[in-house]
Amino acid sequence: MNVASFFSKSTKEALQNDPPGEWMPALPNECIRLSSGYPAPHLVPDEEIKQAVASLLKEEQDLPLHYLGSPKMEKLKEQIQERLATRGMHVGEDELLITAGACQAIDLIARILIDDETLVIVEAPTYMEALEIFQNYTSHFMSIPIDKDGLQTDLLEDLLAERKQKGLSLPRFLYTIPTFQNPTGTNMTEERRKHVLKLAAQYDFLILEDDAYGELHFEKHSTPLKAIDTDGRVLHVGSLSKVVAPGMRIGWVAAAPEFITAMAWFKKDLDHPFAQATMATYLESTDMKERLETLRSTYQAKCSVLLSALEQYMPTSASWYVPEGGYFVWLKVAVDTSELLAQAMEAGISFVPGRYFFLSQEDGTQYLRLSFSYANEKNIKEGIKRLGNLLEEVESSER
């Protein structure tokens, strides 16, 4: 029996991309993980989740363990609506879909919008999982570079104008992480936010705003694109992974009702009553405003430690953006970061090589992503020290 002969056309095409699972090597336990975009272990509310489960099952018994019927689970939507409203996003019940994390939300958006001919705009670099998702549906991309102020909207405008003038197809949507971008940590300026919305209206495309890090600002907060979108063009994707716990798999899309209806049609894992009702119970008994203050000050302090260590230990050839929030610092170095990773792991540290974040992987050769969210302050400092030493060594051996 020839297994491959049974695959659909789109499956055959998708499997021609990089083999699945070709990703970071497994990390030994003692490794200082500057690669992981995980929340800090001590900020994960395991005790509170335990209490939430106990209180939920005491109150509702078997209800959250069926397909439907948990009153608490029904509240999660309202709670998320309220959280969005505090940031200027007023969405109705029919404009919100709860998903199993942001990735499922991005996949559902791709499912309803992308044909094999669809042109998609992505940032360069961008979130690798989103790239993989889009590549399952199309091979047509416009890749627009990021600088310290986020997506370079002037370049985007030039390219759109050029395509229009030449009579080429125009993009159906832009995928952007405007606030504390993954992997660069950059924040799109207010001017550029307005500019990109103007371009979307002018060239008639949609915007998939990935806002996983939006609430984790250090000083001033940024306005989500969704909050200043008067045209219904923004499909806003959010998640509780970075502010509560990724293992709960709670995310959402906020968008025009027609989009929500179509996404619900294709969402075939059904709801997740136990996880959703547990999260609703947790949110009900948690002062999220206070929790967010704790998260912000903790991550700001950890980021400062990382930035100081970079100043102290990096060779002069290295450069980086200073983030205003989120989990990440994006580093440019003078060596090939994929080759560097093996040596780094021998030295007991990890990072993510830049190539994973680009459509054209070779564009990422000299970059790497550092995360300050997971490792503790002592290990962050020690990790950067080892990375700095390693870079000095490699550079001097190459001279």
Place this chain on the structure above:
Amino acid sequence: MNVASFFSKSTKEALQNDPPGEWMPALPNECIRLSSGYPAPHLVPDEEIKQAVASLLKEEQDLPLHYLGSPKMEKLKEQIQERLATRGMHVGEDELLITAGACQAIDLIARILIDDETLVIVEAPTYMEALEIFQNYTSHFMSIPIDKDGLQTDLLEDLLAERKQKGLSLPRFLYTIPTFQNPTGTNMTEERRKHVLKLAAQYDFLILEDDAYGELHFEKHSTPLKAIDTDGRVLHVGSLSKVVAPGMRIGWVAAAPEFITAMAWFKKDLDHPFAQATMATYLESTDMKERLETLRSTYQAKCSVLLSALEQYMPTSASWYVPEGGYFVWLKVAVDTSELLAQAMEAGISFVPGRYFFLSQEDGTQYLRLSFSYANEKNIKEGIKRLGNLLEEVESSER
């Protein structure tokens, strides 16, 4: 902005089917629910799940709340492999994918196998959610009727031979629920099981075996198709929804490694660490053999109550199959069951009208699905009494 103009071709096509959400009306609390394919409330282990969460988070703290890294979560796969092995299905680690329930498993199989030209064989009647999933990918179906012995494989053979002779396209896979079928409760005979595997080899198609009810036999158990498949043609879908709790959303596919790799590629909700680790902890501390004995005897007793009530209260025009396991009894009556439902709900009972289970909905007009799993014995009896009275009334008014 014209929202519909942004939809992909396949989305536009899928949305032309019945509008999403057009399904059973909401049921008032006091309604006797003979419609719900839910486990019996007192058999849902809410206390044990609470204890599993407490013990898991005590042992692993934050680990099951991250993306990866929970040792307990890793054990779930082994536990499912062991459970499959007790039923003659010996699958390797690379032949098993954990999914968010059986529906996600079916959707992933559809995702990798179905083009818009793909021909799919379904049973008539069959599980409506699976029909909806397949219809998102193709509009080409062969529909083969069920009788008291399950899928009529002779009819299938005739139709396949005819298509081959005429040079028509042949099907890529058969979707079947051989054991305690939803909605008919029928069990495919051992002869027909062998026959369908022979046909699959002869006409080179795959078999999607949906085995959600396979462990819930009353007397003798049946051999899963996967256990007698020597050719790698069976993609076996299972779930803990019917034997533990649907709200946990734990299911799987067991299939050849190439299929598993492709499905994992398209599975973009990531894993569900909290739910999966909780389930692994629950299974570790539960004697599932004993639990299954309790489930079997309880559901057998409830089924007996329903069958006795049918004998006692149904008009002579009604007929049904006697199930050997599972959750359902399939009833044929002399009236239109979609029209009957409104009156039934006024009488405080619910069932699922037959039309939902057929590709050609009109084929289901005179059928309805009764579930004996959820309502208690007293309510089952009372519910059937009311249904019988109602049928008598409607029949006599139509005379």
